[in-house]
Amino acid sequence: MDEMEIDSAPGGTKRKADDDIWVPRPRQRIRALDPDVVNKIAAGEIIVAPVHALKELIENAVDAGSTSLEILVKDGGLKLLQITDNGGGIEKEDLEILCVRHTTSKISTFEDLSSIATYGFRGEALASISHIAHLTVTTKTKEAALAWRAHYLDGKLAPAKPGQSAEPKAVAGRQGTQITVEDLFFNVPTRRRAFRSYADEFNKIIDMAGRYAVHCQGVGFTCKKAGEASNSLSVQAQATVIDRIRYVYGGMVANELIELTVSDDRWGFSANGYVTNANYGVKKSNFLLFINHRCVESSTMKKAIEQTYTSFLPKGGHPFIYLSLEIDPARVDVNVHPTKREVHFLNEEEVIQALCKKIESELAAVDESRTFLTQSLLPGAKPVEPLDEDDSDAAPKFTTPALRKVRRNSNDLVRTDKSQGKITAMFSPAGPADKADSPARAMEDEPFAVPEPIEYTTIDRDQVNCRLRSIKELRQEARDEINEELTEMIASHTFVGVVDEKRRLAAIQAGVKLYLIDYGHMCFEYFYQLGLTDFANFGVINFSPPLDLRELLQLAVEKEHESVGITPEDGFNYNFFVKTVANKLIERREMLQEYFSLEITPTGEVVSIPLLVKGYTPSIAKLPRFLLRLGPYVNWNDEKQCFKTFLTELATFYVPEALPTTPTGEIEEEDLEESYLDDEQVQELNSDEILEEVRKRRQHVRWAVEHVFFPAFRSRLIGTTKLMQNAVLEVASLKGLYKVFERC
The missing domain is CATH 1.10.1520 (Ribonuclease iii, N-terminal Endonuclease Domain; Chain A)
Incomplete structure (x- = not known):
C-alpha cells in the first residue's frame, strides 16, 4: 500500500506516508542576558539558604579583625539575619561600591589566589545578598567620629524609604560593622517556599556558628532568636578550644578528647585538632574540618577517618572530630565551589592517610584505659549463674546477693516467660454454628492480631533541644505525680492479653499478682508524657x-x-x-x-x-x-x-478507640458511633463489610496494644497516683490463691 490517510486537520486532508512532518522552528539568536538576571543567577548559586549568608558574614567579620560577634535571627534567618562585630569597620568612601560584584580588598591580581590567606576573595557575598534581600550596613572605623548607615538593593545604594536620599546617613554607633539582612529571598518566591521549617533553618545556623566558635580562638560568639532573652549559643573570647567544644557540643564530648598534632613537610601540611577516644560513640558523627581556617567539607576524609574508628568503637558508634589543616596555599585551589564549601589540594590521598595513621596510633595508645558505663540488674532479668565450685580452671568466684541461690516457696514461683503462649491463644470467636459462610466463621482461621501495613520514611532532621521554661515546668509536674509502686510494677510486668476492646481492658502479671489495666487511661497518660519528652521532635x-x-x-x-x-x-x-x-x-x-x-x-x-509512636x-x-x-x-x-491543653487533646486523639466486641451478627448503632468508622464509611458499606472493617481494626489495635503500647509503657511510662486509682485493678494474687487451696 503506497498511501495512507491521516487526519491532520478538521477538514480531513490527505498526505503521503513519506511526507516530511517536521516543522522547522524559527532560528534563535544569541543575546546577552540582562545584568539583573545575571546577578540573581549568581546570587542563587552563592546564597542557597540563610546559613550560607551567615557563613559569608561570619567570615567577613573575622577577616575584619573582630573579637566579638553577635548574631540575631528571626524566622530561621528568612525574616531577619543580623550580625554585629567590633572589627575595623568600612570607610565611608567605600560604601558606594560595597555591594558591587567583584569588589574586594583581599586580592588585586589573579596570581594572588595562589597565596590567599583570608576567608573571602571574590567580592560576591554582600553583592549576592543585596539582590535577594533588603541589606542594611551600619559601620564605624576607629578614626571616624560617627557611624554611617547605608541601604542596598540590587547591588546599589537605595533609600531607606521612598522619596529619601540613597546616600549613606550619619548615625551614632560603636566601632565595627552591623549587617542586617531582612526578607531573604523576598523576590525569589520559589526558593522561599522551599523552606518548610524555621526551626530547621535556625538549627543549621546554630551549627554553623558553633563550628566557627570552636575554631576561631580569641573571638567570642553569641547567637539567639529575636525576642528571646537567653542566648542559644554563647562562647567567651578567652575560652580554650576544649572549653569551646564543651560550650557548643557538651561535656560528654569534651571529657573524652584526644589532642591530635601531625605534620609532613613532604606533603606540605600540618594539622592539629581534637578527636574523641574509644569511650565516646554516638549514632551520628560530628566532623568539623577547617582547611587554612576555612570551614569546608570532605566526604573522602570523613569516610576514611570513620573507617579508622571501626576497630575501636562498637557497631553503629561514631566519633567527634575537629581538625584544622594548614596547607601551603600554593597547593590549594580555593575557587572550586560557589559557596567555598569545598576546596581541592594536592596529594589529598597521602594527607588523609597520614591523618588516619596518626589517629589510629593515638587511639591505640589510650585503648587500654577504656571505661564502660554499667547499670544495676533490671527488674525481672535473670542473674548470671555462678561458676561451679569444682571448676578448678575457673576464675575465683565472688558471691553477691544477686548471685546467691535462695530457696523459694512454692507460692512465690510463677511463670514469667512471655515467649510461651498467651492465654488469648485459647480464645475462639463465638458465633452461630449454622452460618458457615458468616464473617465470624471466617475469623477462626485468621490471626488473632496483625500489625498495620505502615510504611515509614526517614528524614534528616536534627534533634531540637527544648529550652522552654513552660515545658520544663510541665515535665517537673509530671515527675511530681509519680507513684513509685505503679512505676516499678509497669517496668517489670509481663503482658497477658487483651480482655475487652470495648471497655479497653488488658491483663498483665507483675510479680505474683494479676492485674486488669484500663489501657485507654494508660495510653492517654503515656501519650501526654511522650508529648512532653519529645516536644518539638515529633x-x-x-x-x-x-x-x-x-x-x-x-x-x-x-x-x-x-x-x-x-x-x-x-x-x-x-x-x-x-x-x-x-x-x-x-x-x-x-x-x-x-x-x-x-x-x-x-x-x-x-x-x-x-x-508520636511507630507501629500504630x-x-x-x-x-x-x-x-x-x-x-x-x-x-x-x-x-x-497552651502547651498543656494541646498535648491533652493530642493524647486523647491518639488513645485507641473503643471497638465493638460482638464478633458476629448485628452491630448496634451506639457501637458504630464509638468505632473508628466515619459516617461516610457507614453509609457506603453493608453490614458484612462493616463487620469486616471493624474486625480488621480490632486485629491492628490488639497487635499495637501488645507489641507497641505495653513495651513502651515498660521503658518510658511514669506511673501516677491518678493512674493507680483509676486504671489498675488487682484481680488475683498467687499467695491468696494458695491460702484458698490450703483450706480446700
Missing part, C-alpha cells in the same frame, strides 16, 4: 492530597450538635464555629508546625499531623473532632497552659 503523618480544614471542622460541628439534637433549623450557625476555629488554627500555623508537626497551609489545608496509626475518623476541640479547649493566651 514525627510526621503526611496526607496526600492535603485535607480541607474547613470541611473537617464542618463535619465535626454537625456531628457534635446532632448528638445533642441541635440542627441548623434551630437557628444554630455552624459556619460561625467553623470560621472561628479555622482562623485560629491558621493564625497559629507556624507554632503548630514548629512544635507539634501539625502543618496547616495559609489557605486552610491540613498537610500533616504529628506522629490513630483513628483518622477522630481527626475532625480533634481539630475542632483545638479551638475552644486549648488556652491560646498562656504559653504553659
